[in-house]
Amino acid sequence: MSEKLKVAIVQDSPAPLAVAQGMEKVVAKTREAIEMGARVIAFGEAFLGGYPAWLDHVPAVSLWDHPGTKELHALLLAQAIRGDDPRFSQLQWAVDIAGVAVSVGGYERIRNSLYSTQFLFRPKAKVLRHRKLMLSASERLFLGSGDGSTLEVHEAPWGRVGQLASDEHWMPLARAAMHHAGETVHVAAWPTVRDIAMLASAHYAYEGRSFVLAAGTVQHKAEMIAGYEAAGGDGSARKLLDRLPEGQLQYGRSAIIAPDGVALAQAGEEAEILLAELDLGEISRGLATMDTDGQHSRPDVFELRVDRRERTGIVDVAGDDGASQAA
Template identity: 30%
Template sequence: MKAAVVQAEPVWFDLAKTVEKTCKLINEAASNGAQIVAFPELWLPGYPTWIWARLMDLEMSVNYIKNSLRVDSEEMQAIKSCAAQNNIVVCVGFSELCGGSVYIAQCTIDSNGELLMTRRKLKPFHIERTMFGDGHGQSLNNVASTTVGRVGQLSCGEHFNPLLNFSTFSQGEDIHCAAWPCVPTHSGGPEPYSMSDEAVASISRVYSIQAQCYTLHSTTVITEPSIEQMRTKQATVFNVPGGGNAKIFAPDGRQLTQDLPATEEGMVMADIDLDQVTMNKALLDTCGHNGRPELLWLGRDSLEKPSVRSS
């Protein structure tokens, strides 16, 4: 079985054109033999980098919300149909528009075009909270059975949360899709190293080892025209072209792919064998024979709690 991970730039602020580009990349992955393809965080319609440069930009915010994706939309149907036409599992990050709010969302589409899972990032990271709402309890149900195995997803900074990671491990992932925005090389300046390409790749590598699964690590690319468009040149982050960092990690943590240049759009691919998941779990099964649930356990509430509900 072959997996593909996208490292590309969306068509910023343009949902229709980014859906078109999404389908082209799905076609490319499938034509090269992939049975699963993973896209970055907020791929549709792109990560709003300007929120790290200034606290308020109502014009950009309105445009962004108008180009966000509704789960029941024609645009989502187009992606589902493309997955079915190419017989490929698709994991994609998007800005979900629901009512008047937007959420950092992810979905898993099976190779027959069925939408198996949608979820929302439980707690947007830092300044993202000025733009996006929180996820609900159902977003803890983030692993789905697909034609290529059990596939789970988390978004960006969620990977820093040990409890959320463990909750995801417990659902028996074979393949994990780690969605990130454009992630630059650390400049040596005051910004946290934890937001650098090396750091987040290390997080994904460790995730593979701890979960004993394959990890598809996907990131966006940003170019100079996009930096100018979102006016982030003077920001601490998202201020230089690049950010590409796509990788695939095996269940024992080894990297299976060669890196693309950080400024280059493309796709990395690797053969994966689910027997390797079984072999690594024979040595280390975090939620199985290596656990001590009578001593240490995790409680979780995966129920959705809407704003208006019957008591």
């Protein structure tokens, strides 16, 4: 008999721009999912800080020196996750006690740059961070692109967990690198799992012969404004946020997808915890007809080189006199 694994997607509203409050919600919802028996738990893209909906709905934010854009950027810089952030402690404790894996998206600050990062919490181990490699057109206004150093997977007793965010699922070479890692469960984080996102997630599951947790968020304009106020906004961006459409901005539609590309469970457009029990034996049975990283890969014809070095832009090189120079 093949092993069974219960997984969950927490489809809920983040606390936009207020990361501390968002982390409190992540901890509470993680505990709920653990009580339901889930061993892998996924949240949607940018849950810690909230997806920047103003990029999609207020075209003026792309104007040079826009005061509202600058204030929102400053708020996110101040709120963003940094290093071994003390705000991680309660979630890490819950993960350690229950022996589960939790993937949650958020904003990470490295020096003075912001990244959209998927944080993968693991029992009694360091948090894995995947910085988004491919940003959408509007996200490039304020986020940096990650490098290959964060393409990692978590080794669990029953298999491997990996993660990517939204448009990365349309990068054939990124998919190939992750399929090569041999994922059992893949977290596909999205703001909303729209039809095209569902297509990408199902394709990923079928191509990689892995289970996919396509995790979306639920977000409303009122929550965006409340988060702005909770984060201590000084008012410069309030007019910008007031121009957002009334009502709902992100619509969830999360799904748990089997290796044959078929949804095992699918959420609606409101907050819920979506659960499914996975039959891990489906992976090995499916490999009989599709082995993308093995017999179907044709390494005699195609070869992929993955650069996993961390890129900083500055490299110190010792000169002939032993002095350090900036290259």
